[in-house]
Amino acid sequence: LMKHSTGGYLSKGFEYKFLPSVYLVVFILGLLVNGWGLKSLAQKWKKLGNVNIFVLNLGLANMFYLPTLPFLVVYYFKGSIWIFGDAFCKITRFCFNLNLYGSIGFLTCISVYRYLAIVHPMRVLGRITVTHSVAISVMVWLLVGVQSLPDMFYPKNKGKIPKCYHTTSTARIEDYLIYSLGWTLTGFFIPFLITLSCYGHVIVILCRKNSIQTDTKQRSLRLLFILILLFSVCYIPYHIFKNLTLWSRVLEKQKICRDWSNGAFIAHQISRGLVCLNSALNPLVYLHVNEEISAQLRHSLSQLIKEMYQSFV
Known part of the structure; x- marks a missing residue:
């Protein structure tokens, strides 16, 4: 076991093998699926509806964050030695936060709009325009930016060996824990409750009303499953173990050691790998919000399978 620079103990080499492997896979897969999704939306630019603005x-x-992953791969392959400068380190971490909390924000917007369309269709029909969606999107970006900006003012690199801390150095850890808890509340927990409430109500309505088409029910249930998957795998573990690890570092600074601190730290490293998967999983939302994109994918896949079959025959 070795002492980690951010507090806690872990098996030697675990972080340097796990994280770069995940980042590399997400980088390749994320660029492919997001590039395809954005291209499909761009082709239907004039037909973009209210919800599709949020999907866009x-x-x-996702595309803000994916280009930074190769630099993080190099960082962890080199044993947590950052060679790209302190300013770019902060930009890289800022892009991660924009991706994470921007994704949560826009998933919440999609959930609210789906809720209004299914539960209150007559009240919102024609009243919510593309202009409203654009204005809300700008507000989401501003809110995410304001929440993420303070993180850039915390030191990310202390000591002789150049680092790029995910959170901050031990000197400011108490302040950062308070900031992180507030950030978790406003950037994750409140949007999570809104999403949960919206889809909980949607499921109740879908189960009660026989007038709603079976296709609409199935698409809504599939989208709910995707959101549950995203929150359960990517978002919930990350926020729990991030704050637990920060707390354990505060206790360690006060010369108080807890038996769970090592487990929390290792779990946090795993959750960091899982949270970046949202960039590869988010495009699943494209398929269940936009019918044309889903149909286009099915057509492309059938054509690909047909061509492969003919080439073998």
Whole structure:
């Protein structure tokens, strides 16, 4: 076991093998699926509806983060030695936060709009325009930017060996824990409750009303499953173990050691790998919000399978 620079103990080499492997896979897969999704939306630019504006911004949030992953791969392959400068380190971490909380914000917007369309269709029909969606999207970006900006003012690199801390150095850890808890509340927990409430109500309505088409019910249930998957795998573990690890570092600074601190730290490293998967999983939302994109994918896949079959025959 070795002492980690951010507090806690872990098996030697775990972080340097796990994280770069995940980042590399997400980088390749994320560029492919997000590039395809954004291209499909761009082809239907004039037909973009209210919800598709949020889907477009969801894809943009992913594309802000994906180009930074190769630099993080190099960082962890080199044993947490950052060679790209302190300013770019902060930009890289800022892009991660824009992606994470931008994704959560736009998934919440999609959930609210789906809720209004299914539960209150007559009240919102024609009243919510594309202009409203654009204005809300701008507000989401501003809110995410304001929440993420303070993170850039915390030191990310202390000591002789150049680092690029995910959070901050031990000197400011108490302040950062308070900031992180507030950030978790406003950037994750409140949007999560809104999403949960919206889809909980939607499921109740879908189960009660026989007038709603079976296709609409199935698409809504599939989208709910995707959101549950995203929150359960990517978002919930990350926020729990991030704050637990920060707390354990505060206790360690006060010369108080807890038996769970090592487990929390390792779990946090795993959750960091899982949270970046949202950039590869978010495009699943494209397929269940936009019918034309889903149909286009099915057509492309059938053509690909047909061509492969003919080449073998």
